[in-house]
Amino acid sequence: xxxxxxxxxxxxxxxxxxxxxxxxxxxxxxxxxxxxxxxxxxxxxxxxxxxxxxxxxxxxxxxxxxxxxxxxxxxxxxxxxxxxxxxxxxxxxxxxxxxxxxxxxxxxxxxxxxxxxxxxxxxxxxxxxxxxxxxxxxxxxxxxxxxxxxxxxxxxxxxxxxxxxxxxxxxxxxxxxxxxxxxxxxxxxxxxxxxxxxxxxxxxxxxxxxxxxxxxxxxxxxxxxxxxxxxxxxxxxxxxxxxxxxxxxxxxxxxxxxxxxxxxxxxxxxxxxxxxxxxxxxxxxxxxxxxxxxxxxxxxxxxxxxxxxxxxxxxxxxxxxxxxxxxxxxxxxxxxxxxxxxxxxxxxxxxxxxxxxxxxxxxxxxxxxxxxxxxxxxxxxxxxxxxxxxxxxxxxxxxxxxxxxxxxxxxxxxxxxxxxxxxxxxxxxxxxxxxxxxxxxxxxxxxxxxxxxxxxxxxxxxxxxxxxxxxxxxxxxxxxxxxxxxxxxxxxxxxxxxxxxxxxxxxxxxxxxxxxxxxxxxxxxxxxxxxxxxxxxxxxxxxxxxxxxxxxxxxxxxxxxxxxxxxxxxxxxxxxxxxxxxxxxxxxxxxxxxxxxxxxxxxxxxxxxxxxxxxxxxxxxxxxxxxxxxxxxxxxxxxxxxxxxxxxxxxxxxxxxxxxxxxxxxxxxxxxxxxxxxxxxxxxxxxxxxxxxxxxxxxxx
Amino acid sequence: xxxxxxxxxxxxxxxxxxxxxxxxxxxxxxxxxxxxxxxxxxxxxxxxxxxxxxxxxxxxxxxxxxxxxxxxxxxxxxxxxxxxxxxxxxxxxxxxxxxxxxxxxxxxxxxxxxxxxxxxxxxxxxxxxxxxxxxxxxxxxxxxxxxxxxxxxxxxxxxxxxxxxxxxxxxxxxxxxxxxxxxxxxxxxxxxxxxxxxxxxxxxxxxxxxxxxxxxxxxxxxxxxxxxxxxxxxxxxxxxxxxxxxxxxxxxxxxxxx
Numbered sequence: 038x039x040x041x042x043x044x045x046x047x048x049x050x051x052x053x054x055x056x057x058x059x060x061x062x063x064x065x066x067x068x069x070x071x072x073x074x075x076x077x078x079x080x081x082x083x084x085x086x087x088x089x090x091x092x093x094x095x096x097x098x099x100x101x102x103x104x105x106x107x108x109x110x111x112x113x114x115x116x117x118x119x120x121x122x123x124x125x126x127x128x129x130x131x132x133x134x135x136x137x138x139x140x141x142x143x144x145x146x147x148x149x150x151x152x153x154x155x156x157x158x159x160x161x162x163x164x165x166x167x168x169x170x171x172x173x174x175x176x177x178x179x180x181x182x183x184x185x186x187x188x189x190x191x192x193x194x195x196x197x198x199x200x201x202x203x204x205x206x207x208x209x210x211x212x213x214x215x216x217x218x219x220x221x222x223x224x225x226x227x228x229x230x231x232x233x234x235x236x237x238x239x240x241x242x243x244x245x246x247x248x249x250x251x252x253x254x255x256x257x258x259x260x261x262x263x264x265x266x267x268x269x270x271x272x273x274x275x276x277x278x279x280x281x282x283x284x285x286x287x288x289x290x291x292x293x294x295x296x297x298x299x300x301x302x303x304x305x306x307x308x309x310x311x312x313x314x315x316x317x318x319x320x321x322x323x324x325x326x327x328x329x330x331x332x333x334x335x336x337x338x339x340x341x342x343x344x345x346x347x348x349x350x351x352x353x354x355x356x357x358x359x360x361x362x363x364x365x366x367x368x369x370x371x372x373x374x375x376x377x378x379x380x381x382x383x384x385x386x387x388x389x390x391x392x393x394x395x396x397x398x399x400x401x402x403x404x405x406x407x408x409x410x411x412x413x414x415x416x417x418x419x420x421x422x423x424x425x426x427x428x429x430x431x432x433x434x435x436x437x438x439x440x441x442x443x444x445x446x447x448x449x450x451x452x453x454x455x456x457x458x459x460x461x462x463x464x465x466x467x468x469x470x471x472x473x474x475x476x477x478x479x480x481x482x483x484x485x486x487x488x489x490x491x492x493x494x495x496x497x498x499x500x501x502x503x504x505x506x507x508x509x510x511x512x513x514x515x516x517x518x519x520x521x522x523x524x525x526x527x528x529x530x531x532x533x534x535x536x537x538x539x540x541x542x543x544x545x546x547x548x549x550x551x552x553x554x555x556x557x558x559x560x561x562x563x564x565x566x567x568x569x570x571x572x573x574x575x576x577x578x579x580x581x582x583x584x585x586x587x588x589x590x591x592x593x594x595x596x597x598x599x600x601x602x603x604x605x606x607x608x609x610x611x612x613x614x615x616x617x618x619x620x621x622x623x624x625x626x627x628x629x630x631x632x633x634x635x636x637x638x639x640x641x642x643x644x645x646x647x648x649x650x651x652x653x654x655x656x657x658x659x660x661x662x663x664x665x666x667x668x669x670x671x672x673x674x675x676x677x678x679x680x681x682x683x684x685x686x687x688x689x690x691x692x693x694x695x696x697x698x699x700x701x702x703x704x705x706x707x708x709x710x711x712x713x714x715x716x717x718x719x720x721x722x723x724x725x726x727x728x729x730x731x732x733x734x735x736x737x738x
Numbered sequence: 739x740x741x742x743x744x745x746x747x748x749x750x751x752x753x754x755x756x757x758x759x760x761x762x763x764x765x766x767x768x769x770x771x772x773x774x775x776x777x778x779x780x781x782x783x784x785x786x787x788x789x790x791x792x793x794x795x796x797x798x799x800x801x802x803x804x805x806x807x808x809x810x811x812x813x814x815x816x817x818x819x820x821x822x823x824x825x826x827x828x829x830x831x832x833x834x835x836x837x838x839x840x841x842x843x844x845x846x847x848x849x850x851x852x853x854x855x856x857x858x859x860x861x862x863x864x865x866x867x868x869x870x871x872x873x874x875x876x877x878x879x880x881x882x883x884x885x886x887x888x889x890x891x892x893x894x895x896x897x898x899x900x901x902x903x904x905x906x907x908x909x910x911x912x913x914x915x916x917x918x919x920x921x922x923x924x925x926x927x928x929x930x931x932x933x934x935x936x937x938x939x940x941x942x943x944x945x946x947x948x949x950x951x952x953x954x955x956x957x958x959x960x961x962x963x964x965x966x967x968x969x970x971x972x973x974x975x976x977x978x979x980x981x982x983x984x985x986x987x988x989x990x991x992x993x994x995x996x
Contacts, residue, residue, distance in 0.1 A: 527827050544843050552838070554828055582840065606840065606854070627857040627881075630843045647856060650924065651876050651900050 067094060067108050070125040078120030078142075084113065107131040115139040122161070127152055134158040138181070146171040161185065162205065170206065173198030183229065184208035191230070196221030203227040207253065211235060215259075217242040229253040231277070236260065239278075244269045255279035255301070263302075265290045273297055279325075280304040287326075292317045303349065304328040311350075316341045323534065325349040327373070332356070335374075340365040347534050351375040351398065359383070364390035371535050375400040375422070382406035383423070388435070389413035396532045400446070401425040408447070412438045420537055424470065425449045432457040441465055443530065444537050444553075448472035448496065456480050456502065461488035467516070467530065468494040468539060468553065472561070477501040482509030491516045494553070496541060496561040498585065505569035506562065506591070512574040517558045520580035528555045543583060544607045544631035559583035563609065567591060571615075576601040585609040587633065592616065595634075600625045607631040614638055619663070624649055632656045639663055642672045808850050809836040811867035819862035819884070825855065849873035856902070857881040864908075869894035880926070881905040888927075893918040900924040904950065907931060912951070914939045921945055928952040928973070935959075935995045936974075941966055952976050957995035959984035 068090060075088050088097050095102035101110035108129050119141035126135060132153050138160045145168025146161075152174040159180050166185040170192055173180065177198050187209040196218035198204070204222065207229040214237035215230065225246050231253045238261035239254065249270045255277045262285030263278065273294050283305040291300075292314025300318075303325045310333035311326070321342050327349045334357030335350070342348075345366055351373045358381030359374065370393050379402040387397065388409040400422045407430030408423065416439040424446045431454030432447070442463050448470040455478035460466060462485055469492060480502060488509075489495075493516050529552040530537035537553045542561055550557070558581050568590040575584070576598025583606060591613040599608075600622025608626070611633040618641035619634060629648040636659035643649065643657060643665040650666075657663050664672035813831040821827075828840040837844035843852035850871050861883040868877070869891025876899060877892075885907040892901070893915025900923060901916075908930040916925070917939025925940070928950040935958035936951060946965035950973040957979035960966070963986070974980055979995070 527830055546846055548837065550838050552830075552833065554838075554840075556828070556840075606843075628841055628854050630841070630852050630854045630876075647880075648854065648878070650926075651852075651854075651878060651902070 067129055070129055071097070071100070071108070073125040074123045077123045078118050080116070080118050082117050084116045084118070103131060103133075105131070110134040110136075112136045113140065117141065119143065122146065122166075124150055127156070129153060131155050136160040137164065139163040141165055143167065145169070148172065152177065170195065170211070173201070175200055177201055179203040181205040182209070186210060188212070190214075191216055191219070191235075193218045195219055198222055199224070201225050202248075205229045206233065207231040209233055213237075215240055215243075215254075219243070220245045222246065224248050226272075227251040230257065231255040233257050238262075239264055239267065239283075241266045243267060246270065247272065249273060250296075251275045253277045254281065257281050259283060261285070263288060263307075268293045271295060275299040277301040278305065283307060285309075287312050287315070287331075289314045291315055294318060296320060298322045298344075301325045302329065306330060308332070311335065311355075313338060319343060321345055323347040325534075327351040327353065329353050334358075335360055335363075335379075337362050339363060342366060343368070345369055347371045349373045349534075350377070353377055355379060357381075359387075361386075363387075367391050367393065369394060370533055371396040373398040373535065374402065377402055380404065383409055383428070385409040385411055388416065388418075392417040394418060395441075396420045396535050398422040398535075399426065403427060405429070407431075408433055408452070411435050414438050416440070416442075418442055419465075419532055420444045420535075422446045423450065424540075428452055430454075434459050436460060437462060439463070443491075444468035444539075446470040446539060447474070448540075450474055452476065456497075461485045461510075463489075465491055467491050467555075468537070470494070470496040470539060471500065472496045473499040475501065477503070479504030480507035480510065482507065486513075487515070488513055489516075493517060493520070493555075493558045494539065494541070496559070497565065498542065498561045498563040500565055502562070502565040502567060504567065506567050506572055506586070508572040508574055511572060512577060514578060517560075517578040517581050520556050520558065529553060530555060541583075542585060545609070545633065556580070557582065558604075559585075561585040563587040563589070565589055569593070571596055571599075571610075573598040575599060578602060580604055583607045586613065587611040589613050594618075595620055595623075595639075597622045599623060602626060603628070605629055609633040610637065612636040616640070618642070619644055635659045643668065806835065808871055809833065809839075811865075811870045812836050812839070812842070812850070812853070814865050814867040818865050819860045821858075821860055823859045825858045825860070843876075845873060847873075851897075852876040852878070854878045855882070860884060863887075864889055864892075866891040868892060871895060873897050875899045875921075876902075878902045879906065883907055885909065887911075888913055888916075888932075890915045892916065895919060896921065898922055900926075902926045903930065905929040909933065911935075912937055912940075912956075916940060917942050919943060924948045926950045928954070930954050932956055936961060936980075949973060956980050962986065 071088060075085055084098055094100065094108065095106055099111060099113045100108055103109040109131060110133060111126060114136055117140065121144040122137065122142050124147050126132065127150055130153060133155045134157060142164040143166065146166065148169060150171055154176050156174060156176055157178045159177060162181045162183040164185050166182065166187060168187065169189040170182065170187055173195060175197065178200055180198065180201060181203065183205040188211065190213035191206065191211055193216040195216065199221055201222045202224055204225060211233040213235065215235060217240045220242035223246060226248050228249060228251065235257040237259065239259055241264045244266035247270065250272050251274060256279065259281040260283065263283055265288035268288060268290040271293055274296050276297060279301050284307065286309030287302065287307055289312040291312055295318065297318050298320050299322060307329040309331065311331060313336065316336065316338040322344050323346060331353040332355065335355060337360045339360055340362045343366065346368050348369060348371065352375070355377040357379065359379060361384055364384065364386035367390065369391065372394065373396065375398045381404065383399065383404050383406065389411050392413065392415040395417055397418060398420065401424065404426040405428065408428055410433050412433065412435040418439045419441050420443060428447065428450040429452060432452060436457065437459040440463065443465050444467060446468070449472065452474040454476060456476060458481060460469065466489060477500065492514055536551065538551050539553055540547060540549050541559055560581065563585045566589065570593035571586065571591055573596040576596060579601060581602055582604050587609040593615065594617030595610065595615055597620040600620060603625055605626045606628050608629060615637040617639065619639060621644045624644045624647045627647055632652050633656055635655065635657060639660040640662040643663055645666060652667065654667050657668060664670045809831055813829060816826045816829045819826065825841065829836070835848045836842050836850060837848050841854050842850055845851050851873055852875060856878045859882065863884060863886030866889040868889060874895050875897050880902045883906065887910030888903065888908060890913040893913060898919050899921055902924065904926045909932065911934030912927065912932055914937035917937060920943060922943050923945050925946060926948065932951065932954040933956065936956060938961055940946065941961045941964040943965060949969050952973055953976040956977040959981050960974050960983045962983045
């Protein structure tokens with residue numbers, strides 16, 4: 038029997054032996070495993086150029102080693118690599134972290150894959166991987182396979198990854214139900230399953246996962262009610278169940294989530310009242326319950342949400358008034374109550390309780406009374422949307438205090454008064470909609486040097502404005518003159534967690550714009566009583582995409598300068614008293630998709646070619662004497678300059694067929710004439726043949 | 739499945755806040771499906787028999803799906819064109835339909851009726867997906883530098899009134915499938931590099947009023963029946979290998995032309 042000392046020596050010896058053995062299995066095998074990985078991929082940027090036996094392994098790009106010079110980390114992020122992920126990298130004996138995200142890896146992860154016991158972090162997100170969700174291992178702490186093409190069910194074996202802290206399966210094609218066995222992952226903090234096709238109810242078993250801070254199940258087909266047990270997860274900080282089929286009421290146990298900061302339940306079928314316990318969530322920063330079937334009133338209790346910055350309750354069936362105390366929530370930046378059945382007046386405090394309020398959207402409710410009189414001097418509002426209510430009175434002058442205002446939409450109300458010229462100075466105003474109100478009077482030329490410097494969308498239609506078109510304003514609308522589409526990327530008007538939206542009449546239809554591009558430009562002055570001329574300065578608005586002056590009393594000719602509006606896609610001048618011809622210059626509008634000059638007093642030939650070859654009779658009806666395509670009335674060639682139609686190369690198509698024949702005949706005649714003349718000359722000159730000469734008894738000297 | 743149609747990394751409003759996640763490396767935000775679309779497709783109540791409900795649900799879902807597929811088809815076109823002037827910058831496939839895109843016109847059912855991209859400095863080639871735009875009436879791609887061939891799938895555009903591909907660098911033949919375009923009035927393919935014969939199938943389109951194939955490299959003879967009775971011969975000129983009007987009744991023509 039060995040004494041203690043011998044035992045110790047033996048253990049030490051075995052340990053050293055294993056260490057040396059391990060070490061000798063080392064670099065050679067790791068080299069082979071990594072080169073096997075490299076051989077199954079494409080690396081167009083040659084990031085792995087130094088992966089060869091002449092470079093020490095630990096200096097290879099994307100490789101980090103541990104203290105024993107074994108590969109610990111592989112990190113190949115956003116290197117444009119494609120091909121298959123060879124399972125060899127998972128056999129690296131001491132690998133702890135593998136990150137291959139944002140590449141173009143394809144193929145499947147083998148289902149019998151066994152990960153190294155050291156592997157803690159695996160990130161394969163943002164690739165094109167297919168197949169089923171890979172197996173897990175007990176060592177794994179973070180598994181991220183989001184934004185791929187994984188399909189099939191979430192396997193029940195997922196519960197084997199009992200040490201996972203983060204599980205990201207979002208953005209795949211996963212189907213089926215969320216397995217209850219997921220609750221075996223008791224240490225899970227972040228669980229994202231969003232943007233898949235998961236069905237069924239949210240399992241009650243999730244309530245056992247006491248460490249959960251973050252649940253993101255949005256954009257699936259989950260159904261049933263939100264289980265009230267879910268709200269036992271008191272660590273929950275962020276709950277997102279948006280865009281599913283969830284029904285029933287919001288359980289009142291929601292109030293248990295004292296750590297909740299972000300609650301998103303929008304786009305479901307939730308019913309019932311706003312649970313009062315929601316208002317006890319003192320840490321709540323963002324709340325979005327929009328696009329549901331919630332009913333009842335917004336209680337005064339809402340002022341308990343002292344940290345609230347974003348509130349979206351739009352598109353529900355809420356009734357009653359806005360609680361007068363709402364102005365006590367001084368932290369609020371976005372207040373969106375659009376598309377409900379709210380009523381009462383708009384409290385005056387909403388304009389001056391805070392300079393942090395940035396977006397105020399009350400569209401499509403039943404608010405009445407006048408618009409709040411006082412906007413504070415440091416008014417921070419960027420978007421005011423009161424469209425579609427029953428507001429009356431006139432627009433307050435204090436609106437000029439809102440120097441950050443980018444969009445104001447008070448359309449479809451009963452607002453009266455004259456044009457709010459105090460808005461001219463607003464340096465950031467891009468969208469102004471006063472459509473369908475009772476505004477009247479003349480649009481005075483501005484005494485301001487640069488009125489509306491950033492205005493791109495102006496809708497004054499359906500009011501009682503009179504007088505001439507505001508030449509002084511039009512010639513200064515700088516933002517409609519030189520917008521460049523050379524801006525590097527498409528941008529929409531947005532605030533914090535809010536897209537600006539508007540409805541405009543475009544190409545003859547009243548259309549929704551759920552997002553407003555920063556290069557959308559449009560002027561709509563239709564259905565008013567404007568008279569006089571269309572000023573030729575309108576031609577300076579080269580970036581204008583849509584112009585609607587219809588249903589007024591404009592009586593001039595159409596200015597030829599309009600040909601400079603080369604971005605114009607729709608032009609409606611119908612139902613005015615316009616005279617003269619349609620200028621040929623309008624053919625320069627090569628994006629014109631909709632033209633309406635009907636019901637005017639226009640005469641003369643319709644321009645031909647380019648987009649004018651694609652317009653129909655309806656564009657021109659009800660005029661005095663227009664002629665030419667597409668109208669059946671042909672124009673007379675009475676000396677008037679007429680551009681020839683692009684498709685008719687000759688005046689009369691029947692003639693061309695005959696002229697084809699005539700050419701041949703004339704050629705025949707011509708040849709014959711020449712031939713006969715030559716023969717005759719030679720014959721009579723030579724006197725031969727005699728019989729021919731005597732026949733004609735011609736003596737030729 | 740193509741990511742584009744339902745999920746694109748973007749900064750759009752979403753519920754996921756990057757600053758709340760403690761992750762080693764996540765490169766992109768990612769985005770919701772479009773909210774407005776989802777809000778519009780609420781199915782009818784379940785009081786009716788299940789099959790009526792299922793049928794009407796499928797009807798409400800179908801317009802959403804189709805609206806998106808027209809946008810996908812147009813986005814495929816965008817990706818195969820080179821666009822130095824950024825005229826297609828507004829063509830955002832993450833929107834619920836393409837009806838707010840510049841140079842696109844829709845009808846009141848949000849189906850695409852016009853594509854107006856004449857004189858836009860575009861190059862690249864056309865795509866077969868264009869054939870999916872069943873309500874398209876006007877396809878205006880004239881005066882660009884588009885090359886490649888005319889996809890035969892354009893014959894599926896059963897509502898097409900005007901096909902204007904003139905003044906481009908388009909080669910290949912005129913697909914006989916264009917004979918299926920029974921609403922076509924204007925066919926302007928002039929000033930390209932088209933070869934082969936003028937398909938006789940075009941003579942079966944009774945609505946056809948204007949055909950211009952001048953300045954190409956077409957061969958064979960010119961149809962003379964049906965709508966071609968009234969098309970001026972000048973619209974066929976500058977095709978050196980074109981032999982003139984067909985002589986009906988003779989045994990064969992269009993030999994040596996394919």
